[in-house]
Amino acid sequence: MQVPNDKILNPGDILIESLTIQSAAGATLDVKGQFVSINIYEDIFANGVSGFLVLVDSLNLLRYLQITGRETLKVTFITPGDIPTMDEYIDREFYIYKVTTDLKMAGGGKKLVRLEFVSKPVYENTKQRMSRSFKNMPYSEMVTTIMKDTFGVEVNACPTLGRRNIIVPNWNPMYTISWLTKRSAAEYSPEMCDYVFYENLEGVYQFLPLSLLKSKTPSVKYHHTPTARDPETGGIFMKKEFYNILSYTVNSRGDKMREIASGVYSNNAVALDILGKRANMEIYAYFSQRKRIPTISEHPLVPILSDDLSLNIGAYQKFFPKHSFRYDGIEDNDELELISTRRQSQMNAFRTHSMTIDVNGDSRRRAGEIVKIDIPSVENPKNKDDWFDPFLSGKYMITSILHEIGDGSYTMKMEVMKDGYDEKLSDQQSFEDT
Numbered sequence: 001m002q003v004p005n006d007k008i009l010n011p012g013d014i015l016i017e018s019l020t021i022q023s024a025a026g027a028t029l030d031v032k033g034q035f036v037s038i039n040i041y042e043d044i045f046a047n048g049v050s051g052f053l054v055l056v057d058s059l060n061l062l063r064y065l066q067i068t069g070r071e072t073l074k075v076t077f078i079t080p081g082d083i084p085t086m087d088e089y090i091d092r093e094f095y096i097y098k099v100t101t102d103l104k105m106a107g108g109g110k111k112l113v114r115l116e117f118v119s120k121p122v123y124e125n126t127k128q129r130m131s132r133s134f135k136n137m138p139y140s141e142m143v144t145t146i147m148k149d150t151f152g153v154e155v156n157a158c159p160t161l162g163r164r165n166i167i168v169p170n171w172n173p174m175y176t177i178s179w180l181t182k183r184s185a186a187e188y189s190p191e192m193c194d195y196v197f198y199e200n201l202e203g204v205y206q207f208l209p210l211s212l213l214k215s216k217t218p219s220v221k222y223h224h225t226p227t228a229r230d231p232e233t234g235g236i237f238m239k240k241e242f243y244n245i246l247s248y249t250v251n252s253r254g255d256k257m258r259e260i261a262s263g264v265y266s267n268n269a270v271a272l273d274i275l276g277k278r279a280n281m282e283i284y285a286y287f288s289q290r291k292r293i294p295t296i297s298e299h300p301l302v303p304i305l306s307d308d309l310s311l312n313i314g315a316y317q318k319f320f321p322k323h324s325f326r327y328d329g330i331e332d333n334d335e336l337e338l339i340s341t342r343r344q345s346q347m348n349a350f351r352t353h354s355m356t357i358d359v360n361g362d363s364r365r366r367a368g369e370i371v372k373i374d375i376p377s378v379e380n381p382k383n384k385d386d387w388f389d390p391f392l393s394g395k396y397m398i399t400s401i402l403h404e405i406g407d408g409s410y411t412m413k414m415e416v417m418k419d420g421y422d423e424k425l426s427d428q429q430s431f432e433d434t
Contacts, residue, residue: 011241011360014410017076017089019053021096021115024070031055035407036112038075040092042367043400044198044210047174048122051094051403058110062099071096073117077405079363090201090363095123119199121151125174133167138187139180142166143197143207146173158208159187160195162335177207185339186212191292193342194350200366201403210350210397213368214419215294218395221372222359224248242360246411248375250392251354254301256309262348263316263341264301265309271337273322284341286310286349293346296370296395297420301352305427316344353418355396361403361410369398373416394422 019035022028031053040051053073061067076091094117103112128150134142140160147153150173161184168176177197186192192209199205224245259265265286272279287310290300302309320336357373375392396416404411 011244012410013080014361014405014408015078015080016405017078018074019076020074021065021067022072022074023065023067025066027065029061029065031061034059034061037404037406039405040075040201040403041400042199042201042403044196044206044367045399046198047125047178048119048199049092049094049201049203050116050118050122052114052116053096055113055115056110057113062101062113067096067099067113067115069097069099071115073115077363079361079410088364092201092203093120094118095120097123119203121147121153121199121205122174124151125172128173129170130168130173130176131170133165135165136163138163139184140187140207143177143180146177147205153205155205155207157206158195158212161185161187161190181207182343183336183339184209185335185342189293191289191342192346193339194346195343198367200368201363201401202366206368211293211295211346213370213397214296216370218370218372220365221374222357223374224376225374242362244360245373245375246358246360248355248357251356251415252352253391254352259301259348259352260309260312260315263344264348264352265307265315265345266311266313267316267318267341267344268313269318269320269337269341271320271322280337282337282341283313284345285313286345289342289345295420296397296418297353297422299421299424301349301420303425303427318344350397350417350419353396353420354399354415355392355417356413356415359412359414361405361412363403363410365398365401365412365414367398367401370395371398371416372396390423391421394418 016032018030019032019038020028020030034055034057036054036056038051038053040049042049055061073094073096074092075094076089078089096115096117098116100114100116101111130146138160140157144155144157147155171179181195181197184193184195186209189211192211194210195208196210197205197207220243222243222245263284266284268281268283270279270281287300287304287307318340320340373393373396374388377386377389379386396418398414399417400415402413404413
């Protein structure tokens, strides 16, 4: 490997060390010369990393390398500058599972070929089915056991509450883990019920609550400002421009009808014991629970004193059948009615404020990081405190990153979310004549 440059020459620089395809028969070919672009996608709501590679094919690679959707793609790249160690190279191996000839190019025998790929566990998951029982184990231990036994992969798992008993009835391994995710609460803080299971760009699998990620310190600050140039030389200030937001789209700034209907502010769950003929109801109220878990934003989605939403417990309701000892003496002890009410609110509150930002590529960013974002206000600022929009600016979590890598260019499309406001909403408000 080359030692990366100690300076970024231009925002969006990328150093691709290797890009090779290995056929199912074992032949290996370096395709850097044919490469047009590669897109890699990571998402905290997805079970693995995926993407696609576009090549210019003038040699009939599909025939001679026998590319049919059973190949291995190896890619190594890094953002040059300010990265001192070789360990920070992104060095990944993916499975190509789909081949598409996108476009026949004019003037000669060239064509564009698109190869879609996923990480190895996602590919292998399609081949697997599980029928086994887990007794007296935390859900987090079940997840690590499934990943280790099935794929040989370690998981960074946050311990879950309680020791449970389950029987897996011929499910895919990752479907089983998704099922466990929806039933998990953190051992050290049972109010944290917003578990996710995902893989980051480095290939590390995480099984942990979003609330744990929310408590982290922002790693970087992005800003949306005009390109910064040296007034004497006209050159771009690289450090400032590297974290400039090229463009942004506001996906959501609050949808109260959706929030109410999805149980953000209040909901209930009823557990029905079929044989015992008993029903147990768990009720969730937004303000009684929000202060018990970490949040990204300091202030809630509605003002406390004028809250008229947390009492509508019938806005969202779930029913869960319970039948203890229905499987060979195994007790039904998952407490799902309690965990589901908290998860219902926490997961949907997190989606209330969402933006997509386009920025220069940075191979150090990961889905799940907290970042600070400054978006200028559309009004003429009266002072320095009015320069940025207080509703759009603030702390966000990166929920997904699309790494768009071309020949010498690298940009990222990041979706970021937060769960409240960085400026307190007023309980009473009026506009006085000025």
